[in-house]
Amino acid sequence: MMPRVASVLSELPRHPSIMIVAGEASGDLHGAKLAEALKTMDSRLTLFGIGGDHMRAAGVRVAVDARQLAVVGLTEVLAKLPGILRGWRAACRMLAEARPDLLILIDFPDFNLRLARRAKELQTKVLYYISPQIWAWRRQRVRQIRRRVDHMAVILPFEADFYQHHGVNVSFVGHPLMDHDTPSGEDPTGGAPGPQPILGLLPGSRDSEVGRLLPAMLDAAARLQQRMGVRVMLSCADSVDPHRVARLVAPYRDSLTMDTVGGCPQCIFRSADLVIAASGTVTLEAALWGTPMLIVYRVSPLSYLLGKILIRVPHIGLVNLIAGRRVVPELIQQAATPARIAAEASSLLTQPARREKMQAGLARVKQRLGAAGASARVARIATQMLGGTAGSPKRSSEGAPPLCP
Numbered sequence: 001m002m003p004r005v006a007s008v009l010s011e012l013p014r015h016p017s018i019m020i021v022a023g024e025a026s027g028d029l030h031g032a033k034l035a036e037a038l039k040t041m042d043s044r045l046t047l048f049g050i051g052g053d054h055m056r057a058a059g060v061r062v063a064v065d066a067r068q069l070a071v072v073g074l075t076e077v078l079a080k081l082p083g084i085l086r087g088w089r090a091a092c093r094m095l096a097e098a099r100p101d102l103l104i105l106i107d108f109p110d111f112n113l114r115l116a117r118r119a120k121e122l123q124t125k126v127l128y129y130i131s132p133q134i135w136a137w138r139r140q141r142v143r144q145i146r147r148r149v150d151h152m153a154v155i156l157p158f159e160a161d162f163y164q165h166h167g168v169n170v171s172f173v174g175h176p177l178m179d180h181d182t183p184s185g186e187d188p189t190g191g192a193p194g195p196q197p198i199l200g201l202l203p204g205s206r207d208s209e210v211g212r213l214l215p216a217m218l219d220a221a222a223r224l225q226q227r228m229g230v231r232v233m234l235s236c237a238d239s240v241d242p243h244r245v246a247r248l249v250a251p252y253r254d255s256l257t258m259d260t261v262g263g264c265p266q267c268i269f270r271s272a273d274l275v276i277a278a279s280g281t282v283t284l285e286a287a288l289w290g291t292p293m294l295i296v297y298r299v300s301p302l303s304y305l306l307g308k309i310l311i312r313v314p315h316i317g318l319v320n321l322i323a324g325r326r327v328v329p330e331l332i333q334q335a336a337t338p339a340r341i342a343a344e345a346s347s348l349l350t351q352p353a354r355r356e357k358m359q360a361g362l363a364r365v366k367q368r369l370g371a372a373g374a375s376a377r378v379a380r381i382a383t384q385m386l387g388g389t390a391g392s393p394k395r396s397s398e399g400a401p402p403l404c405p
Contacts, residue, residue, distance in 0.1 A: 005063045005090045016386055017046040019100040020060060021091060021115060023069040023108030025205035025239035026281045028052035030130060030176050031106050035060050037379035050091060064090045067239050091115055095122060101386055106130050113141065116148035125385050129153045129378050142166045151385065153378045156322060157368050173377040174370025182288040193273035197349050199230045200268035204278035205237035207244055212298040214248045217276050219338035222256040224345055232256060233272065238263035274348050276341060279316050287319050287362040292355050293328055294344050296336040319365055327361035
C-alpha cells in the first residue's frame with residue numbers, strides 16, 4: 001500500500017487540492033458523485049484519498065482501497081485490524097505530506113473522527129459528509145465533532161436539529177439517493193404480485209454481513225420457491241468478494257433456481273414484488289422505488305450484546321427511523337431465521353392490505369428525504385470552505401500526538 005501512497009503523492013500538483021476519505025461501498029458511491037460535482041464547479045481541483053472503483057472513475061486519485069477497511073462490529077474490526085492500521089498510516093501520511101486545502105470525510109466514523117483530529121492539528125479544514133449515527137449510540141462523540149469538524153453536511157432531516165442543538169455548524173443537504181433515477185409513482189411493480197412473484201435478495205455490501213445473512217436468505221428463498229413458485233433474484237454489492245458469494249450459494253444450487261445480477265440493486269427494485277434486504281442504505285433506495293421489503297440483520301454475538309446496551313433508538317432500519325414508526329418489519333439477530341424470514345415474506349406477498357400500507361409509508365419517507373441535488377450542495381459548501389467563507393478552522397483543544405504512529 002505504501003508504494004501506492006508514494007505514487008499518488010508524487011503525482012499531486014500544487015493547490016487547490018481536496019482529500020476525500022470514504023471507507024465503505026456506499027461512501028465510495030457518494031464520494032464519486034461529490035467528486036463529479038466538485039470538478040464541475042472547479043476543474044482545477046485535485047482530488048485524492050481513500051475510496052473505491054467509483055471514486056477512481058470519477059477522477060479521484062485513490063491511494064488506499066476502501067474494501068480493506070469496511071467492517072461492522074467489534075469482532076469484525078479485530079479480523080481486519082492489520083489492513084485498517086495500514087490504511088490509517090497511509091491516511092496520516094497523505095494529510096501530513098500533501099497538506100490538502102480541505103479534508104472531506106464520508107461516514108466511516110471510527111476511522112474518520114480520528115483523522116479529523118489529525119487534520120485539525122495541521123490546521124486543515126474539515127467537512128464531514130454523511131453523519132455518524134451518534135443520535136443512535138455514543139452520543140458523547142458530538143463533543144469530538146464540535147472540536148474537530150468545521151462543517152457537517154447531513155442527509156437525514158432530523159440530524160440538522162440534533163447538531164444545531166449541540167452547537168455544531170451544520171447543513172441539511174438532502175439525501176444523495178434522491179439524485180438517482182427512480183419511478184415517480186408509488187408502486188413500480190404495478191400493484192399486487194403476479195402468478196409468479198419476484199423476490200429480491202440484497203444481503204449487504206460487506207463480506208462479513210453477506211456471510212452472516214446470505215445463507216438464511218437463500219434457505220428462506222428456497223422454501224418460498226417450493227411453496228409459492230417465486231422467482232428469485234440476488235444482487236451483492238461490487239465490494240463483496242464474488243468467490244465468497246459463490247461458496248455461499250453452492251449448497252443451494254439443487255434446491256433453488258436463482259438469477260444473479262451483480263452490483264445492481266436497481267435491477268431488482270425495477271422488477272421485484274418484495275426484497276429481503278440487509279439493514280443499510282439499500283433499504284432507503286428500496287423506499288424510493290416504492291418496493292415492499294423485509295429488513296434482516298445479524299452481527300457477531302459480542303457486537304449484538306454491546307449494541308443492546310448502547311444503542312438508544314427503537315428501530316434499526318433507516319426507513320423506520322426516518323418514518324418515526326415501524327413501516328417495514330425487522331428481523332434482527334436470533335429472529336433472522338430462515339423460517340421466520342420465509343413466513344414474513346409470504347405474508348407480505350399474499351396480503352394486499354399490508355403491502356398497500358407499507359407502500360404508503362415508504363412514499364412518506366421519500367418525501368422527507370429532501371429534493372435532489374445533495375452532491376451539488378455539498379460541493380458548494382466545499383468550494384466556499386476553500387474560499388474561507390463556510391466554517392472557520394478551529395484549533396483543537398486536545399493534545400497533539402505524533403502525526404503518524
